[in-house]
Amino acid sequence: MRRETTPCPESEQGGRQDGWHLALLAAALIVGLGGRLLYSLNTTLWFDETFTGVIASQRSLPALIDWCLHELTGPAFYMPMWLWEKLAGNSDLALRLPNLLLSLATPLAVLRWGHRDARLRRWWAVFLLLWPPILPFAGEARSYPEIFALGVAQAALFLRLLERPTTGRASAWVIVSVLAILCHYxxxxxxxxxxxxxxxxxRMRALKTWPALIFLLPLPVWARLHLPFVLGLTIGGSSGISGLPLAALLRDMPMYVLGTTANGVLVFAIVAASMAMAIRRDGWPRLRRPSPETALGLCGIGSIAMILVIACLRPGFSPRYMMxxxxxxxxxxxxxxxxxxPRDAKLPFLAAAILLASEVGVMGSILRHPESDARHSFELERPSAWIGERPVEHLVMFWDNPVGESSDALRLAEVGGFFLRRAGHRVDVSVARAPAGTDPNRAVLALTDPRRKSAILWFSNDDLPPGRTPRIETLDPRYECRAFSRGMIAVTACRWRR
Structure with a gap:
């Protein structure tokens, strides 16, 4: 006699949940990985990436270290890039490829090894894939994809450390943490x-892992040499960003954290509503020792809160520093x-769907209008290529910006001449200075050399008064000039007429 079976509602619910979750994961993989590949595709190196090209192309280790001591980004990014450049060269693709591969591999590694709970690691991978702010950085030759990957590794190692404190696990966590700090403080x-x-x-079990602190030593040694330079740019008399106003923090926090204002508010509201319903249903949770997973999530909230508080007190904050x-x-x-x-899948899936829609919107915008990302306009590669269409031996560079005014001239000269030298031109670079109240056109032309038919590369990323606009052709008709400007990004290149 055949036994009748009764379907298990929980099994059916779990099966439906897994089905929807796998569909969400597939969409996140397509959009998240595709967005990382396409965002910076066929774009020139933007201004900050040029510094990476310059530093990675240094011919000696002492020159590399000297550059690292005069840059905000630390040696944990530039030293591997320096080694990579010796193997792969300094083309746009070569400089971007390591970070692009790393940004693609990070969520895939979480999907495979992120946690022993398969559903938890799938959710983590989904949110890593669908976090909109990662897209602009994923394919660029800057430190942020490495910072993001190190943050993932740090989080995973912290979980293991909380589960079973050992000196070995503490050492692994300290090493990754130091590398992350040596990318950016x-x-x-x-x-x-x-x-x-x-x-x-x-407590005592943690104190017993003290030998792991030996791996902290590189950090204070490097910071002793490097940190004064960094603080000089961000504290007291800095020309950088002012401290974040409290009103801006309250208004823009969803944008800072999730990269989208309206949709970010929706995601926060969904999470808050879900937690409120859970409290109403089950009562307030009892105070008890948090699980490693809960502790890690709370640490994420706590570290972001700490960063935002410091941002209100000190100049120099940018949302990307929360990476x-x-x-x-x-x-x-x-x-x-x-x-x-498991109780109600609608709210988690709705939150993920909102982030998915945000990321699709970002991708659609950047593919239709690449200039919508101002960084794609703030670049010296195309102006340098236009100058380099004719022989050039001497270049006058002028960065009309308070940071440019205070920056070391020799280092700026390396940045200004990078693309011309990469293209094979043996070019000397002079850096023009024009403090407020002076005519920058006169300052630039004073450094030109008619015998060498000097070229000019003039750029600014600030709104400037009319008196500081380029008038090179008017003052010296021997020059022809071309503007590569969009919005507040003003880039002008001038070369000798034939």
């Missing part, structure tokens, strides 16, 4: 929050989705 915030949490949760904190924050978002989905 703002990564000290997630490291500090996680380290204090480790001590608070494990190292975002993997643990997105893990917390994944943890919320993992726990909420």
């Amino acid at each position: 703002w990564n000290a915030m997630p490291t500090l929050v996680q380290g204090l949490s480790f001590l608070a949760l494990h 190292g904190s975002m993997p643990s924050f997105l893990f917390g978002l994944a943890l919320w989705a993992r726990h909420s989905a």
